[in-house]
Amino acid sequence: PETVRGYLYGRTELLQMQDLPPCQAACPLGQKVRDYIGLIRQGRTKEAILLIRRDNPLPGICGYVCSRPCEEACLRGSWDEPVAIRELKRFAAHYEMEHRSEILQVLKGWKAPERGKRVLVVGAGPSGLACTYELLMRGFGVTVLDALKEPGGMLRACIPSFRLPREIIDHDVGILLELGMEFRGSVRVGNGITLEELREGADALVVAIGTWHDLRLGIPGEGAEGYLGCLEFLKGVNLGGRRDLRGRVLVIGGGNAALDAARTALRLGPEEVVILYRRRLQDMPAQREEVEVALREGVRIVPQVMPKRVVVEGGRVKGLELLRVELGEPDPTGRPRPIPLEGSEFVEPADWVICAIGQGPEPGPLGEIRCDDHGRVLNQEGIFAAGDLVTGPSTIVEAMASGRRTANQVAEFLEG
Numbered sequence: 001p002e003t004v005r006g007y008l009y010g011r012t013e014l015l016q017m018q019d020l021p022p023c024q025a026a027c028p029l030g031q032k033v034r035d036y037i038g039l040i041r042q043g044r045t046k047e048a049i050l051l052i053r054r055d056n057p058l059p060g061i062c063g064y065v066c067s068r069p070c071e072e073a074c075l076r077g078s079w080d081e082p083v084a085i086r087e088l089k090r091f092a093a094h095y096e097m098e099h100r101s102e103i104l105q106v107l108k109g110w111k112a113p114e115r116g117k118r119v120l121v122v123g124a125g126p127s128g129l130a131c132t133y134e135l136l137m138r139g140f141g142v143t144v145l146d147a148l149k150e151p152g153g154m155l156r157a158c159i160p161s162f163r164l165p166r167e168i169i170d171h172d173v174g175i176l177l178e179l180g181m182e183f184r185g186s187v188r189v190g191n192g193i194t195l196e197e198l199r200e201g202a203d204a205l206v207v208a209i210g211t212w213h214d215l216r217l218g219i220p221g222e223g224a225e226g227y228l229g230c231l232e233f234l235k236g237v238n239l240g241g242r243r244d245l246r247g248r249v250l251v252i253g254g255g256n257a258a259l260d261a262a263r264t265a266l267r268l269g270p271e272e273v274v275i276l277y278r279r280r281l282q283d284m285p286a287q288r289e290e291v292e293v294a295l296r297e298g299v300r301i302v303p304q305v306m307p308k309r310v311v312v313e314g315g316r317v318k319g320l321e322l323l324r325v326e327l328g329e330p331d332p333t334g335r336p337r338p339i340p341l342e343g344s345e346f347v348e349p350a351d352w353v354i355c356a357i358g359q360g361p362e363p364g365p366l367g368e369i370r371c372d373d374h375g376r377v378l379n380q381e382g383i384f385a386a387g388d389l390v391t392g393p394s395t396i397v398e399a400m401a402s403g404r405r406t407a408n409q410v411a412e413f414l415e416g
Helices: 002-017 022-026 033-041 045-055 059-065 069-073 085-098 100-110 126-137 166-178 195-199 230-238 256-266 288-297 396-415
Strands: 118-122 141-145 182-184 204-207 227-229 248-252 272-276 300-302 305-313 316-330 336-340 346-349 352-355 383-385
Touching: 022 033, 022 069, 033 045, 033 085, 045 059, 045 085, 045 100, 059 085, 059 166, 059 396, 069 085, 085 100, 085 166, 100 166, 118 126, 118 195, 126 141, 126 166, 126 396, 195 204, 204 396, 227 230, 230 256, 230 352, 248 256, 256 272, 256 288, 256 352, 288 300, 305 336, 316 352, 383 396
Parallel strands: 118 141, 118 204, 141 182, 204 383, 227 352, 248 272, 248 352, 272 300
Antiparallel strands: 305 316, 316 336, 316 346
C-alpha cells in the first residue's frame, strides 16, 4: 500500500511540475476541474459533463460521495473556503440524467471499433466498473461477474442511501450497460477455482473484488450475539432489510465507515448511538463534514478510549469494558499514539457493538493474489488486479483511478 500511495503522490507531484492547477493535480483521476467549472459557469453544462466523462466513468456517484482531494488542494481555501467542486460535479451529473439519451449518443460515438477480444472482470465495485468503462471505450468486450445481484459493490451494499441515492448508482451503472458491459450477478467465485480456470474463455482477467472482510480487535467476547462488523451491519441494512436496532449501540472506530454505521444505526430506532474513538475528535480520519452532520443528528462521540473486552451475558452483548487513553508522540500516520492508562477501566452498557476499525481481503486465493503496483499479477500472464487488492483499502476515487491504470495495462497486453 505504501508503494502505491507513493506512486499516486509521485504522480501528483509530476502534474504539479507540469503547471496544472492544484485541484487537478490532487485528483487521482487527473480531472480537468478548472475547465469543467468554467464551462458550468458559462452555462455550457453539456460540454462540462462530457469533459468530466473523459476521465470519470461514475460522475454521479462521485458527485455525492467523492472524498474531495481536489477541494483540500483548492487555493481558494487559503482565503475563505474551497470551491464546492463536488457539488458542481453533482450538478453536471444531474444534467446528464435529464439528458441521458443525448449524452449516451455522444459516449457511444467515442467508442473505438470492436477489437474482437473479451476481458472478464471479477467485481463490480468502483475499481471494476472504472476498469470496465476504460476497456469498453477502447473497443474491448467486457463481462463482469459479481456476488451481488446488481452492480455497484460497496457503493450499493455499504454506503447508506441517505448519502448516495440508489437512483444515482442505477444511472451510472446503466450507462455502462448501454455501452456494452455484460453483467452477471449473484455469481460468487468459490475458493476451489484457480485464476487460470477463471480466465478460460477470456483474453484477459481482472480481479477487482475489493476488501469485504471486517477486521476484528482480537479482544475477548467478539463472538457474542450483538457484536457486528461494520460491513456486516451495513450490508444487513442496505441489502438484508434490517429495519430496527433497539437498545444502546456502541460503534468502535473513527473513519467514514464508522460514521456511516452510526448514522445508519440512528435511523433504526435505538435508545442511543455512541462512537468510541481512541484519539481526539480532531484526529478522526473521517471527513470533518461527516463528523459534524453525525453530531447534529444526535450521535455522541467519546474520544480517547480503547476497548479491552466485550461484556457478555448468556452469549449476548451487555456492554464494552474500556480503558481511558493518553496521547503520546506521533505515530507513522502523524497522529498522536494512543497509550492505555492502567487502572482506568470502566464499562459502557450496550445492546449492540459495531466494530468499524477497517477491512481486508476475504480469506481465499482471490484475496491473496500478489501483484505489482500497476496491477499485473505476478507470474500470471494475462491476469491483473485492480482497486483495494492493489492499493489496500482506499477511497472511491482512488479505487477508480486504480481501475483505470489496470485497464491501461490490460489494453497494452492485448494490443501487444
